[in-house]
Amino acid sequence: xxxxxxxxxxxxxxxxxxxxxxxxxxxxxxxxxxxxxxxxxxxxxxxxxxxxxxxxxxxxxxxxxxxxxxxxxxxxxxxxxxxxxxxxxxxxxxxxxxxxxxxxxxxxxxxxxxxxxxxxxxxxxxxxxxxxxxxxxxxxxxxxxxxxxxxxxxxxxxxxxxxxxxxxxxxxxxxxxxxxxxxxxxxxxxxxxxxxxxxxxxxxxxxxxxxxxxxxxxxxxxxxxxxxxxxxxxxxxxxxxxxxxxxxxxxxxxxxxxxxxxx
Amino acid sequence: xxxxxxxxxxxxxxxxxxxxxxxxxxxxxxxxxxxxxxxxxxxxxxxxxxxxxxxxxxxxxxxxxxxxxxxxxxxxxxxxxxxxxxxxxxxxxxxxxxxxxxxxxxxxxxxxxxxxxxxxxxxxxxxxxxxxxxxxxxxxxxxxxxxxxxxxxxxxxxxxxxxxxxxxxxxxxxxxxxxxxxxxxxxxxxxxxxxxxxxxxxxxxxxxxxxxxxxxxxxxxxxxxxxxxxxxxxxxxxxxxxxxxxxxxxxxxxxxxxxxxxxxxxxxxxxxxxxxxxxxxxxxxxxxxxxxxxxxxxxxxxxxxxxxxxxxxxxxxxxxxxxxxxxxxxxxxxxxxxxxxxxxxxxxxxxxxxx
Numbered sequence: 001x002x003x004x005x006x007x008x009x010x011x012x013x014x015x016x017x018x019x020x021x022x023x024x025x026x027x028x029x030x031x032x033x034x035x036x037x038x039x040x041x042x043x044x045x046x047x048x049x050x051x052x053x054x055x056x057x058x059x060x061x062x063x064x065x066x067x068x069x070x071x072x073x074x075x076x077x078x079x080x081x082x083x084x085x086x087x088x089x090x091x092x093x094x095x096x097x098x099x100x101x102x103x104x105x106x107x108x109x110x111x112x113x114x115x116x117x118x119x120x121x122x123x124x125x126x127x128x129x130x131x132x133x134x135x136x137x138x139x140x141x142x143x144x145x146x147x148x149x150x151x152x153x154x155x156x157x158x159x160x161x162x163x164x165x166x167x168x169x170x171x172x173x174x175x176x177x178x179x180x181x182x183x184x185x186x187x188x189x190x191x192x193x194x195x196x197x198x199x200x201x202x203x204x205x206x207x208x209x210x211x212x213x214x215x216x217x218x219x220x221x222x223x224x225x226x227x228x229x230x231x232x233x234x235x236x237x238x239x240x241x242x243x244x245x246x247x248x249x250x251x252x253x254x255x256x257x258x259x260x261x262x263x
Numbered sequence: 264x265x266x267x268x269x270x271x272x273x274x275x276x277x278x279x280x281x282x283x284x285x286x287x288x289x290x291x292x293x294x295x296x297x298x299x300x301x302x303x304x305x306x307x308x309x310x311x312x313x314x315x316x317x318x319x320x321x322x323x324x325x326x327x328x329x330x331x332x333x334x335x336x337x338x339x340x341x342x343x344x345x346x347x348x349x350x351x352x353x354x355x356x357x358x359x360x361x362x363x364x365x366x367x368x369x370x371x372x373x374x375x376x377x378x379x380x381x382x383x384x385x386x387x388x389x390x391x392x393x394x395x396x397x398x399x400x401x402x403x404x405x406x407x408x409x410x411x412x413x414x415x416x417x418x419x420x421x422x423x424x425x426x427x428x429x430x431x432x433x434x435x436x437x438x439x440x441x442x443x444x445x446x447x448x449x450x451x452x453x454x455x456x457x458x459x460x461x462x463x464x465x466x467x468x469x470x471x472x473x474x475x476x477x478x479x480x481x482x483x484x485x486x487x488x489x490x491x492x493x494x495x496x497x498x499x500x501x502x503x504x505x506x507x508x509x510x511x512x513x514x515x516x517x518x519x520x521x522x523x524x525x526x527x528x529x530x531x532x533x534x535x536x537x538x539x540x541x542x543x544x545x546x547x548x549x550x551x552x553x554x555x556x557x558x559x560x561x562x563x564x565x566x567x568x569x570x571x572x573x574x575x576x577x578x579x580x581x582x583x584x585x586x587x588x589x590x591x592x593x594x595x596x597x598x599x600x601x602x603x604x605x606x607x608x609x610x611x612x613x614x615x616x617x618x
Contacts, residue, residue, distance in 0.1 A: 158348060164317055165350040165408075167337040169364035169415065179363075183354040 023238065030231035042228035046236065051218060059207075059215035062131065063200035066138035067193040070146045073139060075189065078150045079181055082159055096147035099140050104205040111137060112209070130210050137206045142199050146192035153188020154181070187251045194244040202237055267329075268293035268451055269314075269419065274323035276309050283309050285475040286323065291468065293328075294449045296442065298462035301472035302498065308423060310472075311455045315421055316340050327418055343412030343450075344421040347428055349404045351396040357383070357407050358392030364415035382410035385444060402433040409441065413448065420445070422454040426461065438465050459499045463487060471495050493616040496542055503548075503585040505541045505613075509533045517541070520581020524558050527611040539615065545575065547612040548587040550598070556607035564602045578604055 033041040046052050081088050099107070115123035115133055123133040139146075159181060166176045182189065207214035219237070223230040269291045276284040284306040291297050299307035312318040314325055316337035324333045332340050343364075351360050359366075361382050362375045370378070383389050386406040396404055405425055412420060422441070426434040442465040445452050456462050462469050463483040471478045471486060471494075479491040490496035507517040507524070515529040517539070526541060533539065552559045565584055566577035574597050576587045587606055591597075598604055 157353070158350070161346050161348055161350040162352060164315070164337070165344070165346060165352070165411075166363070167317075168315055168340075168342060168344040168421075169411065170338045170341075170367040171363075172338060175367060180352050180354070184352070186354075 023235075026231045026234050030228055030235055033228040042232040043236070046222075046229050046232050055213050055215045055218035058213050059201050062134055062138065062212075062214065063197045065135045066142065066200050067196050069135055070139045070142055070192065070196055071189055074143070074146045074150050074192070075182060075185075076177060078147065078154055079159065079177055082151075082154055083163060092147065096143045099142075100144050104141065104203075105209070107137060107140065108206045108209045111206075124210065130212060134207060134210055134212055134214075137210075138196065138200045138203065141203070141206070142192070142196035145195040145199070149188045149192030149195065150185060153185030153191075156188075157181075157184050187254055190251050191248040194247050198241045198244040201240055266290050266292045268295075268327065269297075269453070270324075270326040271310070271314070272324050272326075274310060274313060274325065275321045276306070276313060276318060277321040282321075283475050284313070284320075287472075287475075287477055289470060289477065289480055291451065293451055295467045296445055296452045296454065296465060298454045298456055298466040298469045299472060300456055300459060300462040300469050300499070301478075302457060304474075305472040306475040307455045307457075307470075307472050311421055311423055311453060314419075314453060315342060315344055341415075341418045342421055343415065343417035343419070344423065345405065345408045345412050345425040347424040349396070349401070349408050349428070351404055351408055351411070353396055356392065357388070357394050357396075357399075360396070360407055361410045361414050363411060368415055378414055382414050385447075386410045387440070400433075401429050402437055405429065405437060406440070409444065413444070413450065417450070420450050420452040422452060424455055424457070426456070426458075434461070441465065463499070471499065473498070490614070490616065493542070496614065496616055501545050501586060501588075503543050503545060505543065505580070505583050505585060507539050507541050509535055509537045509539060511535065519560060520562065520583055522560050522580070524560070524613070525610050526613050526615065528613075528615055530615055542614045542616055543585070543608060543612055545586040545588040547608055548585070549607050550576070550587065550589055551605055551607065553607050556609055558610050558613070559605060559607045561603060561605050564598045564600055564604050566600060567597050569597065576604070578606055 030042050031038040031040065033039060033045070077092075081092055111133055112124065113119075115121050115129075117125035123129040162180055162184070163176055166180050171179070202216055202219065203214070204216035204220055208217045208220070219230070219233055222233055267290050269289075271287060271289050274284055274287045275282065283304075287306075287310060299310060301307045309318060313320050316332070316335060316339075320333060324331055326332065327340070327342075352363065355363065358376075358379050361379045362370075365375045365378060379392060380389070383391055386409060388403060388406060388410075391399070391403075391407075396407070399407070405428075408425070425441070426438055429437065438461055454462070454466065463486070466483055468480065468482055469486050470480050473494045479486055479495045481489075486495060486499055490499065496502045505519055507519050507526075509529070510516045510518055510523065512529065512531070512533040512535060515526050517524055517526055517529065519541070549556060560580055562578040562580040564576060565579045568575040568577075569591070572591050573588050574591050576589065576598060578585055578587055
């Protein structure tokens, strides 16, 4: 029996239009910098701006460090909770959701109060200290995504048996995590990493209130003062985010394959 | 041969209020192949995991080659283990899987490669170094797991139901390979299984376990032919239970379905007219009367099962229904249901078992 697909297609088209129309309009507007012609002048203007290059590079570096710190904190935490303290999992689920509930503005005010230049741990007393604080703030902000990505990755492998097999072969905990667990959940870890990176690249609140030269505050500043460049930057940001999401899909194809067979 | 290479003394494991291993003692000689046999939940896997170091004993001690390993971490025990679910590292190829323990031990790359090649030859998979686990069959993966376990030359090999996840045919061939490799290397091996046929076919000695206790420890033929308890007799192989009534304890006679029978090992304290249960293996019963058999009984064929090389005949003897196994003789047809049948046995094969 041939099914009538009109209504599903209509709903899909309306949903797609909701996202695509503003995007197409933004893109079309970004091409109108030169009167009477479509051109990429606004993009050229953005890319030639030294502040764009500086803030973007800064955010990329901060993003990379946030990804590394996140992996070093989240992977062992998820591993030991799943292996030794499974009763803590509901607590971990709740804890890692907190960054979605607590607004970034509250998080950053808390940091400033705790780590100001006259506190015991004066992170904000130096530029490097503030950068470190910013990295850990991003680790916290990305925690809901990285925790879930890593947790899902560990669910797909039998970590207890793999751990025992490595232990009986003489490996210690660091060797097991580094040589067995991490490579087997690498795709999940990289998914979390790209999500973290996508969040860090456009984040405004924390970077702005910690007064760091990041890409988010730059986007806001351009948006407030220019006409065509903000549209170009919005498209560039979308492409970067989509690129990160696309990489997650690509990496999914390299996930470890199951070897459970009875023959 | 000194029987003290592996010594387990008073080994106990308690989870909350449940004691799953109850003060188990045994010791084995170097090079022995030992099976821990029992149903699910009898504590056999827990004992193996305590030997491996994955579980901490509540009480008792484990010694290997004179060294007390009870409190050592698994990575300090120098043991090898094969798991039911293969547990090959999916990110490593066969060569790296087998060489993993050697790499951890700091064996140079050149020597490692040579040892991996030797191991692959031993398990019959030469040239498989660069394959990944997902590219291999279950039997091949388990052979690689065996090679990984023995490559670092451990003091002892632990096998945790390594054949359970495999097809029946592969299971039989692989268990023979495991036994051949174990004999070649002379490595002391502890094998956990719930399959009595597996345990009987490859072990030097078997520990039959039930509810956290050892029911019997002995060579396969001892376990099968002289079961110490009713549990061992029923768990290992098929067993007929026959209701009998004691007629004359002094003459060691009973009646089975109204027919008089002499029981060689009737307990001295048996009381006249008391009901008792005798047991007998199906394969010691024969169809027809035989000069070598001193007990002959007549009954009716209740059922006939054709099992290929063996035919199992169910015989009704009064209230009793007993099974008899006879080879499939292609020259004669099996008996029909409802036919009268004469069976015979030797009275010493009738067992009176402790509970």
